[in-house]
Amino acid sequence: MGEKVNLVEKLGMFTEHWSPRVVGELNGQHVKLAKLLGEFDWHHHADEDELFLVLSGHLTLHLRDRIIELGEGEFFIVPRGVEHKPVAEEETHVLLLEPTSTLNTGNLRNERTIDAPPRI
Amino acid sequence: MGEKVNLVEKLGMFTEHWSPRVVGELNGQHVKLAKLLGEFDWHHHADEDELFLVLSGHLTLHLRDRIIELGEGEFFIVPRGVEHKPVAEEETHVLLLEPTSTLNTGNLRNERTIDAPPRI
Numbered sequence: 001m002g003e004k005v006n007l008v009e010k011l012g013m014f015t016e017h018w019s020p021r022v023v024g025e026l027n028g029q030h031v032k033l034a035k036l037l038g039e040f041d042w043h044h045h046a047d048e049d050e051l052f053l054v055l056s057g058h059l060t061l062h063l064r065d066r067i068i069e070l071g072e073g074e075f076f077i078v079p080r081g082v083e084h085k086p087v088a089e090e091e092t093h094v095l096l097l098e099p100t101s102t103l104n105t106g107n108l109r110n111e112r113t114i115d116a117p118p119r120i
Numbered sequence: 121m122g123e124k125v126n127l128v129e130k131l132g133m134f135t136e137h138w139s140p141r142v143v144g145e146l147n148g149q150h151v152k153l154a155k156l157l158g159e160f161d162w163h164h165h166a167d168e169d170e171l172f173l174v175l176s177g178h179l180t181l182h183l184r185d186r187i188i189e190l191g192e193g194e195f196f197i198v199p200r201g202v203e204h205k206p207v208a209e210e211e212t213h214v215l216l217l218e219p220t221s222t223l224n225t226g227n228l229r230n231e232r233t234i235d236a237p238p239r240i
Binding site: 001003006007008024025026027028031048050070073075079097098 | 121125127144145146149168169189195197217
């Protein structure tokens with residue numbers, strides 16, 4: 001059985017942006033932490049809903065038809081198939097929840113693609 | 121498609137203890153908020169892993185072989201089948217993550233059982 005997870009402690013274990021770390025797994029889902037800064041690519045996940053919870057900072061989630069602004073303590077669930085582009089103008093820390101099969105760049109494969117996010 | 125969720129705002133919408141509210145759904149999982157105070161019953165969920173993330177307060181998760189103490193910003197995943205008893209000596213607010221099929225009292229059915237937790 002696992003140990004408890006302290007979010008602040010885990011966030012102190014890495015500095016890279018757009019490089020999620022796995023901190024938990026349940027029911028086929030990964031709980032991940034990520035540090036975001038700047039613009040990510042437009043992408044979608046064909047079969048996976050994705051939750052973004054802002055722990056600190058501010059996340060702008062661009063969708064094709066609207067923009068979602070998330071401050072600390074706010075989350076949004078991007079439904080499967082919906083194109084999105086995360087943008088963080090300041091360093092922003094998020095908790096992600098998504099199936100273990102989820103690729104960070106969704107339908108894209110580029111230099112930002114991380115095939116097996118490390119567990120910390 | 122859904123709207124963003126502000127955790128503090130949602131927590132302001134109810135006062136009952138041990139009565140989870142559904143605030144999101146993704147990949148067959150419910151995101152729930154609950155206010156805890158006092159002792160809950162020993163129970164287990166046969167087929168469902170359950171995540172407890174403390175948003176404020178302090179949660180003591182009794183397991184049969186150890187005790188997990190969770191402060192703000194800490195989570196623990198109780199694996200399926202593992203008996204647990206949540207105890208909160210002060211009012212404690214938690215975010216729960218578990219399959220939509222999960223019954224709050226697990227294998228028990230008693231006056232605390234909530235068959236269809238309300239969505240807020």
